[in-house]
Amino acid sequence: MKKWTYSIFLTYFILGIYVLAIAIKSPFISMSVDLTNGQPVFIDSYYPQWAQQKNINKGDIVLAIDGEPTLEDRSVQLYSIIRSAHTLTIQKPDGAIQTIAVKHRDMPEELYLQILFPIFYFLLAFVVALYLCQRNKNNLSTFLLILFLLTCSLAYISTGASARGNVIGKFVIGICIIFCMVLFLHFLQHFFNYLRIKWTYIDSKWLYLFPLIIPVCDLLGEFLPTVRELTPLLNLSLFAILVLYAIYILLTSYLRTKLAKIRLIAIAFIVPFLPFLLFFVAPEILGHKPLLHAEIAALFLLFIPFSFLFIQVNERLFDIEYQLSRLRYYSTLAFFSALLATAGIALLFLGELSIVHMTSIFLLLFLVIIASFYVKERIDFKYRKIIFSSTGNYVHNLYAAVHRMGKAKNQQELLDRFKYEITEKLGTTAFHICTITEDSPQLASSYTRLLLHDAGEEKIMLEIQHALQKEELLWLELLALYVSMSINNLQQIEDLVRDIQQIKNTSDTPLHWLDKLLWNIIEKEKSILAQELHDTILQEQLHLARELDVLAGSPTINKETVLDIREQLLNATKDLREYCENLSPPLLDTFGLQIALKKLIQKVKIRADFLLDARIDRVQFQDVTLHLVVYRLVQELFNNAIKHSEATEVSLQLQAVPHGFILQYDDNGIGCDIDDLIQSSASMGINGIRERVRAFNGNITIQSSHNEGMHIFIQIQEDGDSYDEHTYYR
Known part of the structure; x- marks a missing residue:
């Protein structure tokens, strides 16, 4: 500050x-007095109940304020009002004089x-x-x-x-x-x-x-x-x-x-x-x-x-709709609760509380209840793991269980991990996983049965003889659903690997579908490059050719025109060199990732209209392809910022973590609706980023909305075990 x-x-x-x-x-008392007869005669008070309690009546003469004559008070002289006082000296109509102490609590x-x-x-x-x-x-x-x-x-x-x-x-x-x-x-x-x-x-x-x-x-x-x-x-x-x-x-x-x-x-x-x-x-x-x-x-x-x-005006506002709906919900609950509580207090102290008292009590209760809701929300979030059960909140722990089970390499390992999660979370061994057919005997009704896999005649079932709470049953159903999908995927993968292995062992014939897939990928990349060259360098070359035609037909050759054409040719050559460097960055293999990124950042700062703040840590990987992945991700993020963001400020941070890296990108541009972007042709860059992250089993989080900028968080672990690939949009 x-x-x-x-x-x-x-x-x-x-x-x-x-x-x-x-x-x-x-x-503050604000007593009106009448000075017509040369004496300050009391007429009315801002707080009539107080005047009545102190036995100050209309017609009484206020002789002194805090021991000083009333007529010498400036407010009395200008406005005929006694504004404030600690003590008042009053003369009653019968001549009796009394001194009244004035206190706030009265x-x-x-x-x-x-x-x-x-x-x-x-x-x-x-x-x-x-x-x-x-x-x-x-x-x-x-x-x-x-x-x-x-x-x-x-x-x-x-x-x-x-x-x-x-x-x-x-x-x-x-x-x-x-x-x-x-x-x-x-x-x-x-x-x-x-x-x-x-x-x-x-x-x-x-x-x-x-x-x-x-x-x-x-x-x-x-x-x-x-x-x-x-x-x-x-x-x-x-x-x-x-x-x-x-x-x-x-x-x-x-x-x-x-x-x-x-x-x-x-x-x-x-x-x-x-x-x-x-x-x-x-x-x-x-x-x-x-x-x-x-x-x-x-x-x-x-x-x-x-x-x-709730109003934040730095780069964006709060999630206003969420905050407003939350405040509206809490205010509604607090309003009726405060109203009922105030009505109850009014009945208990019938006739003793004024409208001001009741309004004050209502507002105080209203604000306290709203504050209590927000405090409860924070406490619930902090202690959500133990708030419903001594063994933890099952729904919130579901992700951890899925993450651990996702490391299974085959069906048996997956089922073993599933058993382990049930034993740890539900604290029971009164269950078993079995394969049943139409001829299998029926079990007692006390068993809870969940279908894990349906293979036609045979079904893999989980049978558990344990009383389940609602949270436990929900957790178990969701985890069983994940197991069912995983078994299907593992079986498809095993079948595919088996087919490939069989083809490899029995024939030297190449795998046509794999060749076709690779060919499609190569052709897609060629199409993208061809479109880029067509829209930039090729158009410039055609323009220069037309200028040379005009120059050849001219009786005299203008030196300035020739020099201008030469300058345009040099610019086109420079652009072509940049395309080649983008396809295969020469500095990456020669000087390493950090130098190559610094060179890329220098080019972006010259080319872009936005202010770029880039912080690049030194990162090292055993897998050398990760250096190229990082370079391509940064390159794609900058291309997206230049072409689409309309930002004035862009920040990029590459941070080294054990066995991996974190890449964080933020801009204050026009943003977009992520769902609309994915469906549009402008999403080619974003999809490329997502595909690269997914290929290396990483995490990517994308946050954006209209006029709210774009914020991308990427994390990749080299061993691929610590993080599974997930893409989040907001």
Whole structure:
């Protein structure tokens, strides 16, 4: 994290601590008084229940605030409001004087809505901001999103200080409430550019003039009472305009593009801000009584950090559909659970809890339950091996069993390994594998029987006399299915090897089908090379021939034309030399794999439009053909990047591992749908990579989707025993 980023975080944190300290310093009471008769006569309180409990009635005279005369208070002089106090001196109509101590705990609404919830929101926003900063460094979209979250939290936490008449608190909330909207619009503009969506709206840099209006009005308000009265209305009006403008951009953009990313951002923005706009801001602007107090309407802002926690803007976003469906599922469960729990609490404390209390309890339970679901998900994943059974989660251990059994070289070895897995996993020897016919005797019904192989008249069966749980039975059925397919494959291979051996022993006649297969492979490679030469060098040669024809028919020979033709011939010769080097890399045999790859990388950097970051470890293999395999894989990956990816950044890493290597490729290009790619003609390179990896019994993982780049992970072990070939697409 850079120094200036630390400075921004520190500035927000210091301002937050200051305005919070102002709110904690003295309780907020907001008592309206009438100064008509020269005395501060109590009219109404922001918290009428508290006033009733303290026996403060309409018509009482407030003589002093914290021991100072009430008429000397600035808020009383300007607005006829007592904003905050530790003690109040009250004179009753009968002349009795009483001193009332004011404490935060006497007004739960004030304690929760102006102190506890703002603290929670402020800390939550900082945690999310730090998380995003660590996950996506040096990214403007992420930085704007972080500033938006911090500005929203600072505006929320400064409401208490502003309500108490603190100058800095009023200044901070006046700027932040506008500034957060401008930051969000700036984030949208940059994010749209990242998604390659044309920005047809106002350039966000001009909107940064809006937050400057409020400080100017505050300064003028010190001298002009009219401006002072209009400043809050102007502030809310600018906020409403920017919110509606942002909603308009999100809705029109989503209707135009139907992108899930924009839908998620729209939900994450509209859900927190629309209730605050409709229930508080709009009535205030129109001169009506707000439907909800500002503190209650602002509670919806708590959804902002949770919503934008899922938004990552480095090279791509989270798997948004997965995250959104997960959040939607957990939120639905949490909503009804929290609603039922809140209703139960309300029945237990009937008449003792206010609407604010109930809303606070519901939101707290809702957030706690959602967090509990995510914690449970992580714990279940971590301890999935022991969560269902003392011997482990059978389904998750199925892959390991299949992997071990896959090393069997014949049917008997496969069945022996199958027996071993049953004994180890189910902890029983009350089973046997037998071959049965139609004449075989029927077994007792207590036996569980699974078919392993059907050879017509004879069948290979697994018979187990052991009580099986659902997980155990599922594991056994899946493993038996694998055994059945493996037996079929092994028998076909054994039959094929037997036929080949018989032909070899009984005749010198060549194997025509093998010759045909090899001939087809050679012809396919020739066709690919011919197409490449036809589309490049041959077309250039024909073009040069036409230019020479024109030059031969000309009465004079232009020296510049001849030199230009010579230059084109040299370029064609250079391309032809590159084709020859690609067919048989000369450096590979002479200087080794690492030098050959470095030379290839230098050529790619000159030829390609993207920025290439390549890290090549020194690798050594006993099988010399693996050096050529690695070279061809790297070559094919670069060709795919140059021709199809449209990437601006490509990274490639070759890492040596014991008895093998790992090759990792990543780009930020247009990506593709893997299923569509495999069916198209453009998949020739990808299929070539897959075939080479499969030929050497390796692993390949391909991840890609539209506008999400391509990410390929390849691992090959030289001995071929540690890893079986698998291809994964995502």
